[in-house]
Amino acid sequence: MTFDDEFATDLRPSEAPTGVIVSALRWDILNDWVRYLNDNAHPDKTAEMAYVWGFINRDFGGDALRCLWSKRETNYPMFAEAVWLLHREFSEGAGSDHHPLFADLPPIPADVLFRKIASASAVAFRKLTADQMIEILRTAPQDYAAMR
Numbered sequence: 608m609t610f611d612d613e614f615a616t617d618l619r620p621s622e623a624p625t626g627v628i629v630s631a632l633r634w635d636i637l638n639d640w641v642r643y644l645n646d647n648a649h650p651d652k653t654a655e656m657a658y659v660w661g662f663i664n665r666d667f668g669g670d671a672l673r674c675l676w677s678k679r680e681t682n683y684p685m686f687a688e689a690v691w692l693l694h695r696e697f698s699e700g701a702g703s704d705h706h707p708l709f710a711d712l713p714p715i716p717a718d719v720l721f722r723k724i725a726s727a728s729a730v731a732f733r734k735l736t737a738d739q740m741i742e743i744l745r746t747a748p749q750d751y752a753a754m755r
Contacts, residue, residue, distance in 0.1 A: 623674040625685045629692050631671035636697060636723065637708060639665050640715055658716075663723045669731045672724070676732040679743070687751035694720065694748045721745055 639662060643649070649657035679686035696702035698717040702709030715723075725740035735743070 623678070625678065625689050628671050628674045628678065629689050632675065632689075632693060632724075633696065633702075635667040635671070636693070636715075636720070637702075639667055639723070640697070640712065644712070652713075658719050658722075662715075663719065663726050665723075665727075666730065667727050669727075672728045672731040675724075676728060676734070676740075684751070684754055687747040687754065690724075690744055690747035691751035693724075717745075 643662040643665075644652060646661055649661040651657055652661075675686065675689060678689065694717060696709065697715040697720050700709075700714045702712075721741050721744040722737075724744055725737045728735075728740050729737040732740075
C-alpha cells in the first residue's frame with residue numbers, strides 16, 4: 608500500500624491546520640520531557656544546566672516548527688493560540704485534562720518550554736534569532752488570552 612501525498616504537495620507551511628501543528632509539537636515535547644525525566648545522566652532535574660543539556664538542546668519537530676513560525680507570519684492569532692495551548696498543557700498542567708499520558712508528570716517551567724521551542728526553531732526557521740523567538744513565545748499566550 609502506498610500513500611498518495613499529491614493532495615498536499617502545494618500546501619504551504621502557513622496553511623497547515625493549527626490543530627495538526629499543536630498535536631505534532633505536543634507529542635515531540637512530551638516524548639523529550641519523559642525521556643529527560645527518566646534520564647539518569649542529570650540527577651538534579653531542576654538544575655539549569657540539566658535543563659539545557661538534557662531537555663532544551665534536544666532537537667525536535669522541524670516541519671511542525673516551520674509551520675508554527677510560518678503561521679506567525681500569516682495568521683498571528685492562530686500562532687498565539689498554538690503557543691497558548693502548548694503553554695497551558697505543559698507549564699500550567701492542563702495536559703492531564705486531555706490525555707492520561709500527562710498524568711503525574713511535573714510541569715515544564717514556562718521559560719524552559721519557550722527556550723526549548725526557540726532552540727529547535729532556530730534550525731528550522733532562520734528568519735529570527737533564538738532570543739527573538741523566546742520573546743515572541745513569552746508574549747504569545749498573553750496576546751491570545753487578550754484576544755479571547
